Amino acid sequence: MTDAKKQAALDYHAKPFPGKLSVELTKPTASARDLSLAYSPGVAEPVREIANDPENAYLYTGKGNLVAVISDGSAILGLGNLGPLASKPVMEGKGVLFKRFAGINSVDIEVNAESPQAFIDTVARIADTWGGINLEDIKAPECFEIEQALVEQCSIPVFHDDQHGTAIVTAAGMLNALDIAGKSLDSARIVCLGAGAAAIACMKLLVSCGAHPENIVMLDRKGVIHSGREDLNQYKAMFAVETDKRTLTDAIDGADVFVGLSGPGLMSAEHIRSMAPNPVVFACTNPDPEIHPDLAREIRPDVIMATGRSDYPNQVNNVLGFPFIFRGALDVRATRINEEMKVAAVHALKDLAREPVPRDVLEAYEMDEMTFGPNYIIPTPVDIRLLERVPAAVAQAAVDSGVARKPYPSHYPLRSAEDVYGI
Numbered sequence: 001m002t003d004a005k006k007q008a009a010l011d012y013h014a015k016p017f018p019g020k021l022s023v024e025l026t027k028p029t030a031s032a033r034d035l036s037l038a039y040s041p042g043v044a045e046p047v048r049e050i051a052n053d054p055e056n057a058y059l060y061t062g063k064g065n066l067v068a069v070i071s072d073g074s075a076i077l078g079l080g081n082l083g084p085l086a087s088k089p090v091m092e093g094k095g096v097l098f099k100r101f102a103g104i105n106s107v108d109i110e111v112n113a114e115s116p117q118a119f120i121d122t123v124a125r126i127a128d129t130w131g132g133i134n135l136e137d138i139k140a141p142e143c144f145e146i147e148q149a150l151v152e153q154c155s156i157p158v159f160h161d162d163q164h165g166t167a168i169v170t171a172a173g174m175l176n177a178l179d180i181a182g183k184s185l186d187s188a189r190i191v192c193l194g195a196g197a198a199a200i201a202c203m204k205l206l207v208s209c210g211a212h213p214e215n216i217v218m219l220d221r222k223g224v225i226h227s228g229r230e231d232l233n234q235y236k237a238m239f240a241v242e243t244d245k246r247t248l249t250d251a252i253d254g255a256d257v258f259v260g261l262s263g264p265g266l267m268s269a270e271h272i273r274s275m276a277p278n279p280v281v282f283a284c285t286n287p288d289p290e291i292h293p294d295l296a297r298e299i300r301p302d303v304i305m306a307t308g309r310s311d312y313p314n315q316v317n318n319v320l321g322f323p324f325i326f327r328g329a330l331d332v333r334a335t336r337i338n339e340e341m342k343v344a345a346v347h348a349l350k351d352l353a354r355e356p357v358p359r360d361v362l363e364a365y366e367m368d369e370m371t372f373g374p375n376y377i378i379p380t381p382v383d384i385r386l387l388e389r390v391p392a393a394v395a396q397a398a399v400d401s402g403v404a405r406k407p408y409p410s411h412y413p414l415r416s417a418e419d420v421y422g423i
């Protein structure tokens with residue numbers, strides 16, 4: 001970023017007052033009567049009702065439309081382990097996106113935990129008062145153990161966004177990009193740089209969608225994850241292949257697809273030059289991708305290029321996933337976000353990209369045209385149709401797969417993030 005853009009980003013967060021979120025009141029508080037209902041003595045009535053039946057928390061508190069965004073700051077974007085406090089702008093940012101795109105209230109919680117177990121215990125102890133828990137920017141491999149334990153211990157959806165949100169959006173974009181490139185997932189040769197939270201989940205979901213594990217070469221800091229390595233954790237070991245390739249240079253030669261979920265600037269001009277015709281490059285590290293899109297396009301005019309950023313075409317970023325997935329899950333009071341719900345979200349996102357783009361989206365992006373093709377493989381986050389389609393698909397999948405505690409919402413499809421209660 002230029003110095004001017006860096007300053008603009010700091011000013012945005014600092015002025016006119018610090019931070020990006022605020023709490024608002026939803027009931028009148030002007031009179032003594034109002035206060036006697038909102039607080040003492042009136043507040044005792046819902047307390048008694050909830051003590052009698054915990055389900056009443058959905059009726060008398062904001063629980064049903066409230067998600068906790070929880071991090072330990074151990075993998076903040078691609079910036080690394082900078083700790084809980086430094087993660088707060090990102091977690092507030094996730095809250096902004098929950099509210100802006102899906103009308104979901106959220107509070108960020110940054111946990112200073114000395115171990116995965118301490119983190120699990122902290123979250124498990126507060127879980128009951130939320131509608132859902134969005135885990136964010138927790139590094140691998142700890143994130144896998146943390147998420148699994150919390151899914152098992154909690155009766156509300158627990159979703160590690162960097163794993164599943166990223167994987168859902170990547171899979172949707174990938175299916176479209178390969179289609180545009182005249183290729184298919186089941187025969188594509190895929191290189192994944194990174195073997196952490198996002199990378200492992202993305203490759204797992206691509207395999208569920210039709211990619212062949214033997215066509216995937218994954219790399220971590222030590223190079224190619226191959227069957228001869230003895231330093232692999234169980235998650236990386238799932239992707240170990242028999243190969244004599246050892247470096248990114250070896251692996252990328254002739255590859256159809258590059259997925260970067262690793263660190264900035266790790267893909268060189270030589271790497272992209274050596275890829276197969278019509279290469280698909282998802283350089284998804286934030287804020288600075290594995291290769292700059294301008295450089296990628298200059299070297300490979302035939303590339304289908306995506307990044308995690310808002311300021312270039314094809315934003316493959318979990319912002320297209322978590323607000324809408326939680327919307328659907330909350331609205332049917334799902335006990336978890338299962339594979340069926342994730343796959344439903346993939347297809348809703350993928351299919352929407354193939355429809356004509358509304359004028360207000362073009363205006364928001366200052367474009368005359370966005371048409372399904374190399375520069376438009378996935379919808380943009382401001383597309384209101386996401387709120388209509390993705391929660392509906394997720395909610396239906398939750399009902400069909402038996403994890404919904406309420407029927408498919410009668411007020412669906414949703415038309416506005418300001419009107420999500422169906423009142």
Ligand SMILES: NC(=O)C1=CN([C@@H]2O[C@H](COP(=O)(O)OP(=O)(O)OC[C@H]3O[C@@H](n4cnc5c(N)ncnc54)[C@H](OP(=O)(O)O)[C@@H]3O)[C@@H](O)[C@H]2O)C=CC1
Nearest residue numbers: 077078140195196197198220221261262285286308317318
């Ligand atoms: N666009 C999007 O929506 C999203 C993008 N991301 C991006 O993905 C990246 C990873 O995030 P996440 O999975 O949560 O983090 P993790 O810490 O869980 O994983 C990071 C992975 O990157 C690997 N890595 C780091 N540096 C290098 C390197 N020089 N060469 C090869 N591999 C390297 C690490 O290797 P090792 O295992 O050896 O340490 C590790 O496997 C971040 O940059 C983040 O911004 C994440 C989520 C969403």
Ligand SMILES: CC(=O)C(=O)O
Nearest residue numbers: 077078162286317318
């Ligand atoms: C987008 C996101 O969640 C990340 O880069 O970590």
Ligand SMILES: [Mg+2]
Nearest residue numbers: 077136137162
């Ligand atoms: Mg993240």
